[in-house]
Amino acid sequence: MPAEIRETIRGIENEAEKLIEKARADAKRILENANKKVGEILSAEIVMDEVRDEHDRIISGAKQEAGRKIEESRKASGLIRSDSSAKIDNFSQLMADSIRGIN
Secondary structure (H helix, E strand, O other): OHHHHHHHHHHHHHHHHHHHHHHHHHHHHHHHHHHHHHHHHHHHHHHHHHHHHHHHHHHHHHHHHHHHHHHHHHHHHHHHHHHHHHHHHHHHHHHHHHHHOOO
């Protein structure tokens, strides 16, 4: 009977050792996967920083271009106003001359 108990204990110990080894292997695999994911996340953050920089550069360029276009539009509208004012003055003079019979 003591021999059977020793054999049973050895069997249980062997079983326990196998479970511990399997747990260690699983833990190692989980840690390796976690390290890979950490690396991916960290590299993705670098990429996001590059994307943010590109975003800021594009926005800045667009604001500058919009500012130039607005200034060009202001100049063009000022020229149109002065041209139309001159044309209105000329037309008014022609109407007044026509009414007075000067032509």
